[in-house]
Amino acid sequence: MSERSFDENGNEILQNDGMQPEQTQFTAGAGTDRDMVNLSYKCPNCTMPLRYDNEMKRFVCEYCDGSFLLEEIKDAANGEEGYNWHEYKEELHEEVLTGTKSYVCKFCGAEIVADAVTSATKCPYCGNVLLVSESLTGMLRPNKLIPFEIDRDRLRELFNAFVKTKNFVPKEFKDNPVFKDIMGVYEPFWLYDSGVDGSVNYTATRVRHWSDASYDYTETKYYEIDVAGQVKYREVPADGSKRLDDNTMDSLEPFDYSKMIDFEPGYLSGYLAERFDVDADANLERTKLRMWNSTEAQFRSQVEGYSSVSHKSSNLRQFDRNVQYALFPIYVFAIEYKDKMYNYAVNGQTGKIVGELPFSKGLYRKWKWLRIGLITAAAYIIGFFLS
Amino acid sequence: MKTKRFLVLLAVMFLLFTGVAAAAADTTGESSGTLMSDDGNYHYYSRMIDVTGSLSDDERATLRDELFDFIDDVKIDLQIYIIGSVEKNGCASIAEFAESNYDDPKYPAGYGADRQALIYVYEKEKDHSEIISFCTADAAPDRFEVMKAKYYADYYIRSGNVYDGCRGLIDRIRHSLNYTHSIRPAIRDMMTASEFVPFHNESVSRLQDYSNLLTASQQEAMEERLQHIRKDYQMDIVVLTGPNSDGKVWEDFADDFYDYVGFGYGDDYDGMILFVDMDPSDRGYTITTYGNRARSLYDDKIEKLYDEMLDSFKEGAYYEGISIYVDFAVRTINRKEPAKSFGGIARADIKDSTDASRVIDEDGLLKDSVRNKLEKQIEKIRKEYKTDVLVLAVRDTGDYYPEDYLKNYFRFNGYGEGSKKSGVGVILVDPDTQKAQAEVVVFGGASGKFNASATERLRSMTQSALGSSHFDSAATKFVNKTQFRLKWGHYPLKTSTTVFIFIVVFLVVSIIAAIKKGANKSISKAVTATEYVVPGSFQISRLDERFINSKVTKTRKPEPSSSRSGGGGGGHYSSSGRSHGGGGGRHF
Numbered sequence: 001m002s003e004r005s006f007d008e009n010g011n012e013i014l015q016n017d018g019m020q021p022e023q024t025q026f027t028a029g030a031g032t033d034r035d036m037v038n039l040s041y042k043c044p045n046c047t048m049p050l051r052y053d054n055e056m057k058r059f060v061c062e063y064c065d066g067s068f069l070l071e072e073i074k075d076a077a078n079g080e081e082g083y084n085w086h087e088y089k090e091e092l093h094e095e096v097l098t099g100t101k102s103y104v105c106k107f108c109g110a111e112i113v114a115d116a117v118t119s120a121t122k123c124p125y126c127g128n129v130l131l132v133s134e135s136l137t138g139m140l141r142p143n144k145l146i147p148f149e150i151d152r153d154r155l156r157e158l159f160n161a162f163v164k165t166k167n168f169v170p171k172e173f174k175d176n177p178v179f180k181d182i183m184g185v186y187e188p189f190w191l192y193d194s195g196v197d198g199s200v201n202y203t204a205t206r207v208r209h210w211s212d213a214s215y216d217y218t219e220t221k222y223y224e225i226d227v228a229g230q231v232k233y234r235e236v237p238a239d240g241s242k243r244l245d246d247n248t249m250d251s252l253e254p255f256d257y258s259k260m261i262d263f264e265p266g267y268l269s270g271y272l273a274e275r276f277d278v279d280a281d282a283n284l285e286r287t288k289l290r291m292w293n294s295t296e297a298q299f300r301s302q303v304e305g306y307s308s309v310s311h312k313s314s315n316l317r318q319f320d321r322n323v324q325y326a327l328f329p330i331y332v333f334a335i336e337y338k339d340k341m342y343n344y345a346v347n348g349q350t351g352k353i354v355g356e357l358p359f360s361k362g363l364y365r366k367w368k369w370l371r372i373g374l375i376t377a378a379a380y381i382i383g384f385f386l387s
Numbered sequence: 388m389k390t391k392r393f394l395v396l397l398a399v400m401f402l403l404f405t406g407v408a409a410a411a412a413d414t415t416g417e418s419s420g421t422l423m424s425d426d427g428n429y430h431y432y433s434r435m436i437d438v439t440g441s442l443s444d445d446e447r448a449t450l451r452d453e454l455f456d457f458i459d460d461v462k463i464d465l466q467i468y469i470i471g472s473v474e475k476n477g478c479a480s481i482a483e484f485a486e487s488n489y490d491d492p493k494y495p496a497g498y499g500a501d502r503q504a505l506i507y508v509y510e511k512e513k514d515h516s517e518i519i520s521f522c523t524a525d526a527a528p529d530r531f532e533v534m535k536a537k538y539y540a541d542y543y544i545r546s547g548n549v550y551d552g553c554r555g556l557i558d559r560i561r562h563s564l565n566y567t568h569s570i571r572p573a574i575r576d577m578m579t580a581s582e583f584v585p586f587h588n589e590s591v592s593r594l595q596d597y598s599n600l601l602t603a604s605q606q607e608a609m610e611e612r613l614q615h616i617r618k619d620y621q622m623d624i625v626v627l628t629g630p631n632s633d634g635k636v637w638e639d640f641a642d643d644f645y646d647y648v649g650f651g652y653g654d655d656y657d658g659m660i661l662f663v664d665m666d667p668s669d670r671g672y673t674i675t676t677y678g679n680r681a682r683s684l685y686d687d688k689i690e691k692l693y694d695e696m697l698d699s700f701k702e703g704a705y706y707e708g709i710s711i712y713v714d715f716a717v718r719t720i721n722r723k724e725p726a727k728s729f730g731g732i733a734r735a736d737i738k739d740s741t742d743a744s745r746v747i748d749e750d751g752l753l754k755d756s757v758r759n760k761l762e763k764q765i766e767k768i769r770k771e772y773k774t775d776v777l778v779l780a781v782r783d784t785g786d787y788y789p790e791d792y793l794k795n796y797f798r799f800n801g802y803g804e805g806s807k808k809s810g811v812g813v814i815l816v817d818p819d820t821q822k823a824q825a826e827v828v829v830f831g832g833a834s835g836k837f838n839a840s841a842t843e844r845l846r847s848m849t850q851s852a853l854g855s856s857h858f859d860s861a862a863t864k865f866v867n868k869t870q871f872r873l874k875w876g877h878y879p880l881k882t883s884t885t886v887f888i889f890i891v892v893f894l895v896v897s898i899i900a901a902i903k904k905g906a907n908k909s910i911s912k913a914v915t916a917t918e919y920v921v922p923g924s925f926q927i928s929r930l931d932e933r934f935i936n937s938k939v940t941k942t943r944k945p946e947p948s949s950s951r952s953g954g955g956g957g958g959h960y961s962s963s964g965r966s967h968g969g970g971g972g973r974h975f
Contacts, residue, residue, distance in 0.1 A: 250913035
């Protein structure tokens with residue numbers, strides 16, 4: 001295990017651990033070969049690699065301090081775009097990305113793509129050093145991407161705000177969290193479009209009460225309600241990676257789709273991106289269930305004016321199905337507390353943080369019994385003076 | 388049949404004409420011969436005898452025929468005599484008068500071999516009537532029904548409407564024996580007329596036990612007591628028991644009975660009536676009052692009285708139950724009318740009792756050690772808070788309510804601090820060891836520190852400590868709580884209240900803590916996709932409702948609780964139109 005070291009900004013510098021990444025030819029601009037994709041852009045001024053700055057929303061050159069919009073870079077590259085992904089199944093296919101290095105984690109099996117300037121890295125999922133993959137040389141071209149908007153430096157501030165609102169978290173954890181292995185990752189997501197149509201049956205009742213001199217009467221009328229219709233869903237996300245827990249990824253929603261763009265490899269600059277290992281079909285059932293539930297809720301909202309309504313059966317089907325492949329910005333990190341690692345995921349676009357927090361039984365008991373004592377005493381005193 | 392009646396009429400007219408009938412003094416004015424009925428079960432002669440001239444010829448003839456119809460229908464000979472007095476007929480009593488007519492060889496009375504007969508006699512000069520029964524037990528009409536018929540008839544005959552009174556008597560007794568015979572609406576409505584003129588009926592028994600709930604000796608003792616109360620307290624205390632309430636609610640029946648029989652004392656007709664309804668489907672009792680004086684007595688603690696009577700009635704101890712009612716009346720009268728002396732001490736003889744004992748225990752209900760300790764504690768209280776404290780432990784309070792006994796004892800023995808004679812007293816009574824009772828009274832300026840609820844609370848705490856007969860605990864608790872109240876202006880909360888508060892707070896805080904703990908959870912599975920619905924894409928193409936069936940269930944409304952509403956606050960009106968108080972009651 002190598003020693004950990006940090007740069008002047010306090011960011012941990014990841015050690016190569018002796019492993020040399022695959023050296024890949026880095027070419028500015030787009031190549032003429034449409035199967036070859038460049039992961040990064042060259043500075044139009046000095047031809048050095050550009051880095052995308054989340055806050056400036058521009059590509060910056062750390063060598064000549066130039067900054068550029070994507071259009072300006074493309075213009076500088078003589079209008080040659082050439083970043084054309086093949087369709088998945090029909091529309092996508094796997095291709096070699098020029099200027100990338102691919103890694104495989106020998107511990108968790110994650111397949112990671114990083115830009116060529118990344119000297120070495122750790123697996124964002126298990127924290128172990130990545131091995132250079134010799135067999136994997138590229139990644140599937142996504143359709144869409146949401147760029148990072150949250151800078152890594154803000155994570156501590158966001159986490160402090162997150163943990164501040166939580167209850168019974170140990171004070172030392174709140175005050176001095178030790179962040180470990182902060183990784184910015186473009187997480188693979190499948191985005192499903194689908195219409196849902198069909199019908200839902202309900203059993204409903206209307207109840208009426210009246211009385212005469214001797215009896216109280218209750219009349220219950222039973223009805224069968226049939227509701228048919230359709231509703232369309234667009235870009236319902238589902239995690240395309242086995243590495244991060246699906247529920248954790250669900251909890252990071254929502255992402256702001258208005259800022260989702262067509263995939264441009266240059267946005268991967270400075271981040272890792274995982275290759276999907278759960279294909280679109282495997283996630284279909286999970287996503288379909290979400291659509292089913294929402295469709296039934298929409299139909300149910302139309303059944304009004306009854307004393308009770310109970311669901312009887314549903315006959316729903318999907319139509320106009322479509323799937324896209326997208327990369328969403330996620331930070332993952334861990335905080336060690338009392339020999340236990342607490343893992344967190346952060347929506348790299350909105351800053352939403354999810355993850356388990358340590359629970360202080362002492363704080364819990366203190367909070368509870370203090371209030372029981374105070375309120376009981378207050379109630380006793382009030383009762384005493386009211387008696 | 389009609390031919391026979393015609394012959395009877397001829398015979399009557401003949402006899403009247405010849406003056407033979409006049410020989411039978413004023414009672415024989417309408418007697419006829421001894422022709423027999425068709426079936427040979429009774430003799431034909433008119434049963435409607437009116438020597439007062441109150442009936443017209445037509446009315447008399449109609450009533451005569453109705454009496455023949457009555458006999459044919461129910462097989463009992465009913466005879467009606469409206470006379471001046473029995474003495475004028477040489478008899479000492481109505482019973483003797485009835486017997487003499489029943490056994491008159493010239494005009495034999497009775498139906499059939501057993502000679503079933505009822506003879507109603509109204510003495511106009513005395514405004515008094517009776518119905519004498521000569522029926523065998525199996526044939527006799529229900530005497531409660533006869534009583535109701537008699538009193539209604541009495542009222543109308545007394546008020547000059549002899550014809551309707553007699554028709555009512557015939558109709559009601561006939562209805563009680565043969566229910567297929569309906570009471571004519573005119574007769575029935577007559578009984579709810581509003582032209583009621585109240586009257587006093589002093590000769591009637593104040594105990595009307597038609598359900599025979601009391602033994603003969605109990606009836607005698609109770610009647611004697613009721614008459615005694617009437618004389619001593621100028622208040623009519625009436626007890627009525629019967630098998631039903633004549634289709635009316637208890638209060639209305641009791642009120643009507645009170646009015647139509649002529650109960651009530653003095654110009655205000657003061658009095659109260661306990662009606663015990665033994666109808667198996669509606670068994671219970673109520674008390675109603677007449678006159679403001681009686682109503683004010685009644686209003687005081689009527690619900691408590693109903694409760695006190697309940698156990699006795701449930702157990703069939705009717706004499707005890709009725710006695711509780713009578714005791715209540717006597718004690719309340721005593722209470723409402725303050726004593727002029729107490730324990731041989733007149734108001735003018737009240738002495739200062741600065742150094743007198745504050746713990747009075749003539750019956751030895753308290754331990755000496757407790758008594759001495761309390762005396763010292765009370766002495767300290769008197770000095771610190773200028774409030775006297777009196778503990779009175781007795782076995783019996785005689786005819787006084789315990790709190791009245793305490794009030795009188797406190798006042799007539801000169802207790803109390805300062806010019807206002809401030810103090811707090813408790814009386815612990817042990818009439819028997821099962822029903823020890825504690826009452827608290829606040830005197831003078833002490834009422835500023837012991838308002839009504841505080842006084843009741845003190846009584847309740849003392850009663851709780853007293854239990855069946857824990858006099859030491861009760862006396863100690865009373866003095867301790869009084870001292871605490873005087874010091875703090877409040878009582879300490881009950882242990883049960885404190886525990887209750889703790890449990891409620893514990894539960895509420897635990898729930899809130901669990902919710903706060905649960906709020907830390909930030910990871911959950913997404914189960915809906917509502918936020919990804921394409922705007923405007925939701926369309927309903929069909930919304931059908933199909934009726935399947937319906938079901939109606941009915942549940943019987945709960946019976947009115949055993950406690951009938953009413954109580955003393957409001958009044959109500961009897962069918963006579965007079966305003967009565969009381970009502971409510973208990974089922975048992």
